[in-house]
Amino acid sequence: MTADSRKILADVDAYCTELRPIEELCYLEHRYNEATVTLAKKYGLLGIPIPVELGGRGADALTYARALARIGREGTGVRTFFSGQTSIGQYPIWRYGNADQHQRYLPASCRGEKILAFGLTEPDAGSNPLEMTTTYRRSGDKFLLNGVKYLISNGGIADAVVCFAYPEDKTGKDRRISAFIVDTAGDTFEAEDLSAKPGMFSANTGMFQMTSHPVPVENMLGEEGSGFRVAMGTLISGRLSVAAGCLGVIEDCLTESLEYARTRIQHGKPIGKHQLVQEHIAMIEMGRAASDALIERAAIAKDVADKNRGDKSLLAEADTKVAQAKFFASNAAWEAADRAVQIYGGRGWSELYRVGRHLQDVRVCRIYEGTDEIMKLKIASSLLGKDFAAFG
Ligand SMILES: Cc1cc2nc3c(=O)[nH]c(=O)nc-3n(C[C@H](O)[C@H](O)[C@H](O)COP(=O)(O)OP(=O)(O)OC[C@H]3O[C@@H](n4cnc5c(N)ncnc54)[C@H](O)[C@@H]3O)c2cc1C
Structure with a gap:
């Protein structure tokens, strides 16, 4: 590990230590934690993998x-906030954007002056984004976007969203999704928080409606019609974030469980001397070790x-390895939280304890950025071959 990587991880650790008591309070009061962003600004963490010249920390995927x-x-x-801001927010702008888009969005988002999000999912298009109904049409030097995006991390607080839409006036093979960087200002963009959720109370999940919402033509991300490629490439980054976050959940469940079992x-x-409690600890540790290994090789x-941009076989290999890490770590984290709650007994089934909060929150990791089922289909078709792809 380089000195730069060590410094980044030390800053992240200091950030987490300072954030913890504030996060606990916000979670218990079921309110958005603004310190997630303000402290991340303080420690320079809003763009960890983004190049230094664009305002980030230039970390490789493993350090991130x-x-x-x-x-x-x-x-x-x-x-999840960091996913929305960086893994699926800044990442597609960095990878698929041009120099002008880099300059307009990346330094400001690294400074925390712009909060970002990724708007792919719609009420009727989840696992299959090709079923989306959001459209765009050109009007002078703008595109006008119409549609609803649903279940979007940071969706209620974002200043700009990487959004996807079909051309309104094209049919057949010409009807291909394009990607846009959409500024959220203006009354043609109406956002709403989705607060009826069983966890992640201190984070923002939102939906928004665009009604002939104007987007400058220079905000198309990548070539016209390349939006599906942008979305799928971005999801590799997002899934690695989910997998890594789940490893952290397992680590925390293990720390808490060891302490409780000893005392x-x-x-x-x-209770740690009762062998059935030891079984829980052994299983949490095995999930941790295996997740760690899968995440490292995926990163x-x-x-x-x-x-090696443009090398399709390397991209396919990364896609499959990240899918394996995401599937395994999110299931291992769910099991770890469940076992940790069991070790805590009645106290575990409470928001007052970290393990109870992890159990509530981590379930969504088996759903977002591609469900368990979609990950399995992706892994199987990577072995069977393209002709065996279950859909698409
Ligand atoms: C808290 C939260 C945050 C999110 N953040 C974002 C975000 O930032 N940006 C964004 O774009 N989206 C986001 N999402 C949306 C998320 O990615 C979708 O919920 C997810 O992809 C699943 O889509 P869906 O909910 O429409 O379920 P559906 O696609 O309707 O699936 C329902 C069930 O059917 C199964 N299924 C569907 N198709 C198949 C198939 N071919 N074979 C087998 N089973 C299948 C699924 O696996 C699932 O079990 C978020 C969701 C949540 C809950």
């Missing part, structure tokens, strides 16, 4: 994954693909 794992210990909601006395001895594969 380790940073997200540390942040994940503070809760899935905190880590809670029942039947005259610490390395993603770095190699990022450095």
